[in-house]
Amino acid sequence: MGKVFIAGVGFTKIAEHWDRSLDGLLVEASLKAFDNAGLSEVDSIYVGNALAEALQDQMHLGAAVAEDLGLARIPAFRVEAAEASGAAALYAGFNEVASGRADAVLVVGGEKLSDGLPEEVSSGLMMGGRPYYESFIGADFYSLNALLYRIYCERYGCDNLASFPVMSHAHAEGVAHAQYPFKLSLEKVLSSPFIAEPLRRLEVSGIGDGAAAVILVGERLAGKLKSPLSQLQVASATDRLNPFDRESPLRFQSVGLAVSLVLRDARLSRNEIGFIELYDATSIMAALCLESSGFADPGKSGELAARGELDLGGSLPCNTFGGLKARGHPLGATALYQIAEAHLQVTDQAGRNQVDSAGAGLAIAIGGVGATAFASIVKRV
């Protein structure tokens, strides 16, 4: 396997883009990434998207994006893994460059959730589960999260989980591409209404539209580019779709395996990871993500958040631009926002969000309630 580098990144602001199309967002992010890398051509395109067939009646995004970019000739694919679709596209693009088949690929993820009503988006999220026995009984993504939250509370207590959204919002303050670029107090989180008890509204990421793109290049091309580079490593693992079919619902095996694999491939140990981009679709997901990855003991991650250990100046900064909760969570694009932000960190382009000792960052993306996980390491070169 050859080395794979990130040569450029691009992304849109996450918002309710009422006047934009999914294609338009994908193109904007892609062109920005091309400009950032100083390239105008790639060998292939991988598009990450979760719900285009449900919300846009579109199931051929690969060719569509290639055409929109004036590249209707090269191979182009849409890759899906529910909310982690962007990371699945990254995995595919990484493999193509690492194998030597391609010198450069574009990986772009996009989602336009505002094309659907909230209930359609909620049903769409359940397409990442087992529709015939989860949705069938009325369960949705949030109620499954609430069940995990309850078990967590019974086993460990859950006084500190509401500190995750507070931490994420503090980091998003003033971030231009964030959907919610403002601070949020713990009191406000705890006084927001339950959407599925004990999960509160402000512990859950919102609905937004956006697209993010990265250009991956191999060693041959990397030497010729002037743009700042970072090195990428990606791994993935799976688990049973329904968390309650698993031996331990509070341990995401997929996350644990993917993180171990990517650390092995990158030849890094956990204490060499300078920051983490967590998949905080909900506060309980953030906790389980951090604990399953082996960076916090079971039941202890909330304490880390409450104590400020996960702040930008803390011992293990997390969600350095606001994470899913505050930067935003446009499903298929989310993982690529994480990668782009990690790239900005390790190339010292993160501005006021820059963390010290950003030698290597870990990004974790989760599809469904832990069924698919991707772990990516973005490393300084």
Place this chain on the structure above:
Amino acid sequence: MVRVGGVAIRGYGGYVPRYRIRAEEIGRIWGVGAAELPVGEKSVAGPDEDVATMAVEAARMALRRAGIDPRKIGAIHVGSESKPYAVKPTGTIVAEAIGANPSKLAADFEFACKAGTEALSLISGLIQTGIIEYGLAIGADTAQGRPRDALEYTAASGAAAFILGKPDRQAVALIEAWSGYVTDTPDFWRRPFDRYPVHAARFTGAPAYFKHVVGAVKSLLDGDGYSIDEIDYFVFHQPNVKFPLAAAKMLGIPKEKVLPGLLSDKIGNTYSACSLLGLVKVLDQAQPGQKILLASYGSGAGSDAFIIKVLDAILERRDLAPRLDSFLEDKIYIDYATYLKFRGEILRR
């Protein structure tokens, strides 16, 4: 923006049915907590009321204030999305009831919640061109909200009527300017034969209500040089309490200029009557020389904005009919079961 020359409000009337249901009572049924409720309470038409009866109530009050011979009313346009008949104009019933028959024109208008101000603009045109001497513009609704839908908390009942004519010493207010802002924006609609409207959730906010209301108001402020300082009252369409206040904030209008005409917390969203009832409330308290900016909003979507200047005759004419407060304060609270009965939601066969 259009300068409206020579059109005045001669009489006005606002009617709100007596029945109220608290949003909390509706929330109790569906498990929605107090923090989530868009209004405090809403008005509900009684079992023997509909758009025609409420329009007649409002028109009669407008007539008393105008003090004109009803036979001189040349056009009656009723804006509503809850017409008693799909085919047969409500205006004909109103005309008969107030003694205005035969009138020259009587049609019903539909433009979601701005059908009432649409009637106001078109009657203004008929007066301005001299086609009719007096005209009656009415906005009235017994609005539909599907049980459990967000609209159920706000969809309310009420009517407002305005008799327009040439400005003279009996006129209570002058319509100085008008501006409309209409685009194809499907944020809320109801198909033929459907019982309830559907809406596109958050799409009804920024790209719909705010874009159109702000667009219409700005064209009056920027386009014709009206300034916020010279306007004493701002009346916006009020589908809830939040939206009109947020629109004011976007435009830099002090809250104090909006609150006098803000009724949604007490009666909900009376749809075609909604912003017009806000205008009635302001006319009940404004002083001669003061200026009012009225901006409606209708889904689909559009906004009409008017600059209205209050005239001297308001002082002697406004108490020729009951003020809106007498309807706002005369309340009978009903529970959810009674509400369902009044709304015809209980199937009896």
